[in-house]
Structures are given as structure tokens and as C-alpha cells.
Amino acid sequence: MLCSCVMIIHLQPPMAQYVFRAQEKLVTDAGLSVVLLGSWIAAAFCANRAINLEIESGTALLILSKPVGWFQFLLAKFIGILAAVLLFASTTGMALLITLQIAVDQYRYDFTVFYSMVAAYLGAQLVAGWFNYRRKTSYAKPAALITFAATFVGMAVTGLLPRYSSGRYVGPPTGHSIDVVYAIILVALAALAMGSIATALSTQLSVTTNVSCCLLFFFLGLISDHVYGVSMALADVELAHALYFWPLVALPLFILAWVAALKRYDRRKRADCRRWQVHAGFALVSLCCIGRAVIVFFSDVASRPPSPLMAMLAKPVGVIRNSVMTFLHAVIPNWQQFWMADALTSHKPIPAAYVGLSSIYAMLLIAGAIVIAYLLFIDREIGSRSST
Numbered sequence: 001m002l003c004s005c006v007m008i009i010h011l012q013p014p015m016a017q018y019v020f021r022a023q024e025k026l027v028t029d030a031g032l033s034v035v036l037l038g039s040w041i042a043a044a045f046c047a048n049r050a051i052n053l054e055i056e057s058g059t060a061l062l063i064l065s066k067p068v069g070w071f072q073f074l075l076a077k078f079i080g081i082l083a084a085v086l087l088f089a090s091t092t093g094m095a096l097l098i099t100l101q102i103a104v105d106q107y108r109y110d111f112t113v114f115y116s117m118v119a120a121y122l123g124a125q126l127v128a129g130w131f132n133y134r135r136k137t138s139y140a141k142p143a144a145l146i147t148f149a150a151t152f153v154g155m156a157v158t159g160l161l162p163r164y165s166s167g168r169y170v171g172p173p174t175g176h177s178i179d180v181v182y183a184i185i186l187v188a189l190a191a192l193a194m195g196s197i198a199t200a201l202s203t204q205l206s207v208t209t210n211v212s213c214c215l216l217f218f219f220l221g222l223i224s225d226h227v228y229g230v231s232m233a234l235a236d237v238e239l240a241h242a243l244y245f246w247p248l249v250a251l252p253l254f255i256l257a258w259v260a261a262l263k264r265y266d267r268r269k270r271a272d273c274r275r276w277q278v279h280a281g282f283a284l285v286s287l288c289c290i291g292r293a294v295i296v297f298f299s300d301v302a303s304r305p306p307s308p309l310m311a312m313l314a315k316p317v318g319v320i321r322n323s324v325m326t327f328l329h330a331v332i333p334n335w336q337q338f339w340m341a342d343a344l345t346s347h348k349p350i351p352a353a354y355v356g357l358s359s360i361y362a363m364l365l366i367a368g369a370i371v372i373a374y375l376l377f378i379d380r381e382i383g384s385r386s387s388t
Contacts, residue, residue, distance in 0.1 A: 001045075002088055002144050003121055005038040006095045006151065010117055013103040025345050027103045028180065031096035032341050035187050036194075039089045040218070043195030044211045046081045047202035052210075055203070074377050078199055078370055085195040086188065091148045093184035094155040097176045101158040110164040113154070120150035182350040183340040189362035190338035194218070196366040197333070200373035221335040228329040231321065240306035240314040247289035254289065258282035333365055 012027045051074075054060045063073060098117060102110045128143035159176050162169040197217055201210045261278050306314070337358055340350055 001038065001042055002091060003125065003147055005034050005088075005092050006121060006147060007118075009034050009092060009095045009099050010102075010114065010121075012099055013109040013114065023103045024100060027099055028096070028183075028344055029341050031092075031099060032183065032187050032339070035089055035092045035096065035184065036191055038092060039085050039188070039191030040194045040198065040214060041211070042088045043081060043085045043191070044198040044202075044207060044214055046084050047077075047195070047199040048207035048210060050077050050081055051199065051202045052206060070378055071374055074203075074374055075370070078196065078373070081199050082192055082195055082366070085191055087144065087148060089184075089188035089191045091144075091151050093188060094151040096184060097180065098151070098154045098158050100177070100180060101161065101164070104164055108164075113158055113161075113164075117150070117154050120154065121147060124150055179340075179344060179350045182352070182355050183344055185355055186338040186340055186350075186358055189359055190335055193333060193362045193365040193369070194335075196369035196373075200369045200376060203373050203377040217333065218335065221333045224329055224332050224334055225336055228325055231325045240310040243310050243313055243317065244306075245293060247293040251286060251289040251293075254282060254285050258286075337361065 009031045012030050013023070015026075051060075054063075060073065095117075098113065102114050104110075124143055124146035127146055128139050128141075131137045131142045132139040155176070160173050162171050163174050164170075194214065194217075198210055198214050201213050205213065258278075261282070262275075265275060265278065343350055
């Protein structure tokens with residue numbers, strides 16, 4: 001997967017030609033996206049392999065039967081997974097720096113560096129395959145390490161090359177942009193924070209559910225600033241009009257209660273309660289909510305003043321709204337703080353102090369994920385698959 005993401009980044013220059021000198025923007029946006037999403041997916045699969053499968057197979061039970069504490073075990077897994085994420089993010093980040101040196105000319109890209117790096121990556125696969133065939137070792141480990149080494153050497157060499165323009169090298173060595181380096185560091189920090197969340201979720205969830213939940217956290221973090229700003233800007237009159245649509249808020253709660261009632265049906269207190277009665281009751285309530293929402297939608301409540309009851313409820317609901325939205329905005333990770341592609345596009349400098357503050361924010365997210373992972377881990381039944 002690491003080699004695939006590196007190749008995806010290196011294939012950007014041929015697809016970013018003849019774009020009115022916007023090739024560096026396209027390569028930067030695509031490269032940072034690959035670094036972030038690739039690191040997150042790699043973290044989810046590593047966490048599933050290192051924690052969830054070991055819990056279900058009973059390997060974790062065997063380890064914890066030794067003089068190894070629960071927190072020790074979990075912390076070791078965290079360090080290993082985050083080290084793998086850091087290796088992934090740093091390798092793809094260095095590949096992005098090399099690719100930006102290749103794509104400085106919108107009409108011709110640097111064929112020498114391009115083909116040299118492609119040959120190095122293909123050579124890494126061949127060497128890893130030879131080790132796997134001759135010495136019966138893992139294919140992934142030598143492939144990842146050789147790819148990292150080749151990318152590091154390529155980054156160092158391209159940083160010493162002059163600017164490539166019109167098919168030749170012109171002028172003194174330009175080096176790599178420090179702002180791009182800062183942007184890659186910030187994306188790597190976001191990948192570490194996202195990897196810690198995936199690791200925490202892997203103590204309870206399978207890989208498919210884990211990836212889905214991480215995707216939800218990712219989108220919530222992207223829109224948190226916008227949702228918070230829109231919600232806090234609502235006036236009391238607008239909030240009173242919004243209260244007319246309370247069935248849309250109640251409907252998901254009724255559906256959750258419906259699912260919970262079915263899960264706890266075998267432990268019901270009334271033995272004469274049938275399953276069809278549960279379905280009928282919740283279906284009737286849900287249809288009433290949907291019908292009420294449709295009536296409110298077609299009655300055009302926004303065109304007339306709110307009723308005295310809704311106007312009276314708007315003030316306490318607004319206070320609760322402010323508290324809840326402030327809490328959620330503080331708790332949900334804000335990935336926009338780590339995304340600096342827009343600043344690079346507008347040629348705005350990225351201060352080193354901002355990178356330092358973002359590092360502290362990422363460390364706090366990782367520490368919080370470790371605490372949550374420990375609380376979820378001690379509540380998990382160990383070795384459930386092996387016991388069955």
C-alpha cells in the first residue's frame with residue numbers, strides 16, 4: 001500500500017501539464033490528500049491486525065496472562081501503530097517533495113528524476129520479492145524500508161538540483177520549500193491523530209466498522225467550523241422557526257430506540273409482548289414524525305411569525321444549543337487546522353509557531369485517544385473467538 005501511494009504521487013506530473021502554471025497546486029493538493037487518507041487507511045488496517053484480531057483470536061489473552069499490564073500492552077500497540085503511520089506519512093511526504101521538483105515546468109517534467117525514482121521503487125519490489133523467495137522473510141518489511149530509503153535519498157538529491165525549466169537545469173540549487181515541508185508535517189500530525197482514533201476504535205470494532213467510524217470523524221472534523229459558525233449565528237426568531245421541525249430530530253432517536261428494543265427483546269420484562277407489537281409501535285411513531293415534518297414543510301412556517309410557545313422555547317433552547325455546540329466543537333478533532341494546501345496556493349507563509357501549536361494539539365488528541373482506548377479495552381471480552 002505504501003508503494004502504491006508513492007507511485008500515485010509520482011504519477012501526478014504527467015497529469016498536471018498544460019494547466020496555466022497551476023501544476024504545482026494540483027500536485028500539492030493531490031499529494032497531501034494521498035498522504036492523509038493513505039496514512040489513515042493504513043492505520044485502520046494496522047490497528048485491526050495488531051489489536052482487534054489478537055483480541056478475538058486469544059493472542060492478547062495469552063500475553064496478558066504473563067506479567068504484562070493492560071495499559072502496557074495497549075501502549076506498546078499504540079507506539080507500534082503510530083510508528084508505522086509515521087513511516088507511511090514521512091515516506092509519502094518525501095515523495096511529494098520529489099514530485100514538486102519534477103513538476104516545476106508546466107510543459108516538460110524532469111524525466112531524469114521521474115524515471116530514476118520509478119526505477120528505484122520497482123527495484124524495491126524486486127529486492128523484497130527476492131528476500132521473500134530466497135530467505136522466506138516478509139515481503140512487506142524490506143519493501144517498505146527500501147522504499148523509505150530510496151525516497152529519502154531522492155529527496156536529498158533533488159534538493160541539491162537546480163531548477164528544471166525548458167528541458168534543462170537552470171540557475172543555482174533551489175532546495176525544497178520550507179512551507180511545503182511545514183504543510184507535510186502538519187498533515188503527518190493529522191495522520192497520527194487519526195491513527196490514534198482508529199487504534200482506539202479497534203479495541204471494540206472490526207476493520208470495516210472502524211474505517212466507517214473514522215470516515216465519519218473525518219467528515220465531522222472537516223465541517224465542524226462551518227456547522228459551529230452557522231449554528232451560533234442563528235437568531236432567536238430563526239431558532240423558533242427551526243423548532244417546528246422537531247420531528248426530524250426525534251425521528252433518529254426513535255429509530256435508535258427501535259433498534260435497542262429489538263436487541264433487548266429476549267430480556268423483556270413482559271413475556272406477552274410480541275415482536276410484531278414492537279415493530280408496529282415504533283413504525284407508527286416514526287410515520288407520525290415523518291407526517292408531521294411533511295405538514296410543517298408544506299405549511300411554509302418561515303413566512304409568518306413564530307407562535308408564542310415556540311418563541312418562549314427558543315431562548316432556553318438557544319442556551320442549550322450554545323453549550324452543546326461549544327462542547328462538540330471542542331471535542332471533535334478539527335482537521336482544518338492541519339490542512340495548509342490553501343495557504344500554499346495563495347503563497348502565504350506558514351509560521352513555525354503555528355506548527356508547534358498544532359503539534360501540541362495533535363499530542364493532546366493522541367493522549368485523549370489513548371485514555372479512551374484503555375477504557376474501551378478493559379471493557380472488552382478477551383479471546384471471544386477462541387472460547388467458542
